[in-house]
Amino acid sequence: MESMDEDPVSAARRAGRHAIDERAGKRLLSSYGVTVPRSRVVTRVEDVDAAMSALKTPVVVKVMSPDILHKSDVGGVKLHLHSALEVASAIRCMRDDPRIEGARIDGFLIEEMAPAGHELVVGGLRDPQFGPLIMVGLGGIFVEVLKDVSFRLCPISRIDAEEMLAELKGAALLQGARGTTPASIDAIIEVLLNVGGEQGLLMQHAADICEADINPLIVSDTAAIAVDARFILG
Amino acid sequence: MTILEAFAPLFAPKTVAVVGASSKGHALPNVFIRRIREFGFAGDIYPIHPAAEEIDGLPAYRTLADTPRPVDYAYIAVSAAQIPAMLSAARGHVRFAQVISSGFGEVEEGRHLQTELVEAARAGGMRLLGPNCLGIYTPRGRVTFTEIGPREVGPIGVVSQSGGLGVDIIRRGLSRGLKFSGLVTLGNCADVTPADLLEFYIADPHTRVIGLYIEAARDGRRLFDILRHARAVKPVVILKGGRTQQGLAAAASHTGSLAGDDRAWVALARQTGSVLVDTLDKLIDTLLIFQTLAPRPQSPTEKVVLFGNGGGTSVLATDYYARLGLDVAPFERPIIDALAALQLPPGTSITNPVDCPVGTLQQDDGRVAERILDIVCARGTPDAVVMHLNLSVFAGRTRPEVLDNLVEAALRVQAKRPGQSHFVLVLRSDGEPVVEARKRAFRDKAVALGIPVYDEMTNAGHSLSALQSYERFLSRRCLVPG
Numbered sequence: 001m002e003s004m005d006e007d008p009v010s011a012a013r014r015a016g017r018h019a020i021d022e023r024a025g026k027r028l029l030s031s032y033g034v035t036v037p038r039s040r041v042v043t044r045v046e047d048v049d050a051a052m053s054a055l056k057t058p059v060v061v062k063v064m065s066p067d068i069l070h071k072s073d074v075g076g077v078k079l080h081l082h083s084a085l086e087v088a089s090a091i092r093c094m095r096d097d098p099r100i101e102g103a104r105i106d107g108f109l110i111e112e113m114a115p116a117g118h119e120l121v122v123g124g125l126r127d128p129q130f131g132p133l134i135m136v137g138l139g140g141i142f143v144e145v146l147k148d149v150s151f152r153l154c155p156i157s158r159i160d161a162e163e164m165l166a167e168l169k170g171a172a173l174l175q176g177a178r179g180t181t182p183a184s185i186d187a188i189i190e191v192l193l194n195v196g197g198e199q200g201l202l203m204q205h206a207a208d209i210c211e212a213d214i215n216p217l218i219v220s221d222t223a224a225i226a227v228d229a230r231f232i233l234g
Numbered sequence: 235m236t237i238l239e240a241f242a243p244l245f246a247p248k249t250v251a252v253v254g255a256s257s258k259g260h261a262l263p264n265v266f267i268r269r270i271r272e273f274g275f276a277g278d279i280y281p282i283h284p285a286a287e288e289i290d291g292l293p294a295y296r297t298l299a300d301t302p303r304p305v306d307y308a309y310i311a312v313s314a315a316q317i318p319a320m321l322s323a324a325r326g327h328v329r330f331a332q333v334i335s336s337g338f339g340e341v342e343e344g345r346h347l348q349t350e351l352v353e354a355a356r357a358g359g360m361r362l363l364g365p366n367c368l369g370i371y372t373p374r375g376r377v378t379f380t381e382i383g384p385r386e387v388g389p390i391g392v393v394s395q396s397g398g399l400g401v402d403i404i405r406r407g408l409s410r411g412l413k414f415s416g417l418v419t420l421g422n423c424a425d426v427t428p429a430d431l432l433e434f435y436i437a438d439p440h441t442r443v444i445g446l447y448i449e450a451a452r453d454g455r456r457l458f459d460i461l462r463h464a465r466a467v468k469p470v471v472i473l474k475g476g477r478t479q480q481g482l483a484a485a486a487s488h489t490g491s492l493a494g495d496d497r498a499w500v501a502l503a504r505q506t507g508s509v510l511v512d513t514l515d516k517l518i519d520t521l522l523i524f525q526t527l528a529p530r531p532q533s534p535t536e537k538v539v540l541f542g543n544g545g546g547t548s549v550l551a552t553d554y555y556a557r558l559g560l561d562v563a564p565f566e567r568p569i570i571d572a573l574a575a576l577q578l579p580p581g582t583s584i585t586n587p588v589d590c591p592v593g594t595l596q597q598d599d600g601r602v603a604e605r606i607l608d609i610v611c612a613r614g615t616p617d618a619v620v621m622h623l624n625l626s627v628f629a630g631r632t633r634p635e636v637l638d639n640l641v642e643a644a645l646r647v648q649a650k651r652p653g654q655s656h657f658v659l660v661l662r663s664d665g666e667p668v669v670e671a672r673k674r675a676f677r678d679k680a681v682a683l684g685i686p687v688y689d690e691m692t693n694a695g696h697s698l699s700a701l702q703s704y705e706r707f708l709s710r711r712c713l714v715p716g
Binding site: 127129130131133150151152153156157159160163 | 451454710711
């Protein structure tokens with residue numbers, strides 16, 4: 001694992017990796033002002049108690065392994081855990097799971113669960129002619145089936161960010177259509193600017209990051225939290 | 235050196251060298267010599283030829299380095315393989331060389347030759363236009379590669395990666411009234427790129443409107459940065475080829491370069507206030523509206539009044555305009571009452587759209603339009619008035635001056651309230667020679683008055699919608715409050 005002080009992009013480059021793992025990706029986002037869940041990493045079940053004393057429940061546990069790309073497909077993610085006891089037992093289950101047993105395990109990530117909210121996707125992409133682009137869309141079927149996303153070239157301005165959200169077909173849902181709680185538009189715009197703005201992550205690492213995925217970004221009426229993140233280097 | 239100084243010799247050359255003209259006078263470069271003379275080019279013309287003493291009555295020179303004065307612009311159309319050596323031997327004697335010849339980067343076997351060409355141009359100390367293009371048209375410099383084109387300098391600056399499309403823009407634009415500050419075809423863009431000329435046109439005081447036909451932008455990032463920093467100071471209309479997967483394959487074989495990405499172009503347009511269009515007709519239509527109407531960011535175009543003959547046409551146009559985000563809303567009661575007081579003949583619809591049969595329009599030889607539009611504009615404050623006349627119905631029924639009177643009436647109403655509403659004219663025809671002739675004559679008059687004239691309601695609609703998006707962009711981002 002990379003040291004805490006080194007910039008995660010350089011660290012991953014130095015280690016010859018083509019992607020930044022979830023934890024380092026979140027540290028990278030956090031260093032650009034994007035809120036990520038509070039978390040601790042444990043390598044041994046014995047350390048769970050100490051880790052949990054610093055976190056608010058419920059938490060989620062995720063296995064950390066360079067060999068596992070889709071953690072939830074192999075049982076490597078356990079949600080809604082309310083105590084150290086439940087966390088320790090989830091870790092033991094994962095270790096014994098035949099789909100995980102053989103993989104190299106860097107540790108287990110224990111994260112506070114984000115409060116319920118709207119699920120968004122924020123992405124980044126490097127175009128050969130135009131350089132970095134930023135994308136935003138509503139999560140789930142909106143992105144996967146309806147392709148309801150909008151793109152802008154980086155760097156984006158505040159007005160660009162506002163217009164990106166406004167042009168989504170599902171924009172009304174963020175305002176609280178169909179009786180849902182409205183999402184904090186300001187919080188989403190802050191994330192878009194921190195990722196795609198002039199001083200944002202994609203501009204600053206344009207030479208290294210070719211794809212980025214914050215999926216999901218969970219947005220309540222007060223905050224936007226990057227719950228999962230992946231960065232592809234190249 | 236500023237960008238204006240750097241490109242001045244291209245747009246107003248004092249000396250032109252022509253490579254490839256034959257002593258028999260039949261080659262394309264001979265035609266070029268003839269055209270620029272006819273166009274009134276008053277500087278020196280230097281034919282370059284390895285053996286001939288004289289070409290088209292002009293003394294010929296052996297190489298580009300041998301001309302009496304330095305060459306501002308060289309037009310080169312000889313076989314590809316011999317060009318690099320010719321350029322590198324110019325020794326700083328040439329400012330701009332435009333290579334018309336093909337056989338370079340647009341074909342697999344010419345890639346290496348294109349690299350050589352670029353290196354040779356650099357070694358010879360010149361900027362290179364092309365290869366694989368057709369030439370330049372610059373009325374201020376009296377240089378043209380096309381047979382016809384307006385002689386006067388206009389406000390539209392164009393860059394076209396395709397030579398043929400450049401010709402189409404000039405020729406089709408002619409009857410529509412488009413006038414140009416310059417048009418440059420760039421082909422493979424081996425050295426000078428659309429971004430370079432965009433930068434020039436943004437700075438150029440002759441140019442008010444910019445049109446780009448782009449198939450591939452290797453320097454897309456620079457294009458974006460130039461547009462972003464220009465803050466939509468001039469409208470830029472971009473016709474982008476190769477936006478679809480199939481179009482992309484055609485573009486790759488056409489200019490031999492990689493095409494960009496649709497979503498990147500859509501994003502670029504939204505972020506810079508540029509207008510993205512997808513057909514040649516829309517490019518010409520949109521350039522026309524920006525040439526003729528002054529954008530009004532203080533009140534972006536929304537409310538549109540349709541006025542003319544043709545009930546079905548009005549209904550369809552209302553639907554179409556609504557889909558484009560233009561508002562053809564019915565009039566409020568006071569306007570309807572005031573129009574009713576005019577006691578127009580039955581069959582006249584006095585809500586928006588205002589549908590007037592020819593019988594109504596020819597009242598008082600067309601002057602009735604002034605009374606109608608006066609009420610509409612005084613009480614309804616529309617952002618745009620579209621007058622549409624179906625000339626087939628007028629033919630044989632009215633005196634020609636009725637049409638003149640209708641348009642003059644609209645102009646007078648507009649003049650009473652300067653800056654209130656845009657005026658657009660649609661002249662519809664059935665293609666019959668009599669009607670076409672009448673339309674052409676009438677269109678020429680209207681064009682001369684600076685009115686944008688369209689063939690159909692749809693063309694006028696998408697042009698107004700382009701104007702609206704530009705006005706909105708300015709109003710949202712560039713208007714300083716107070």
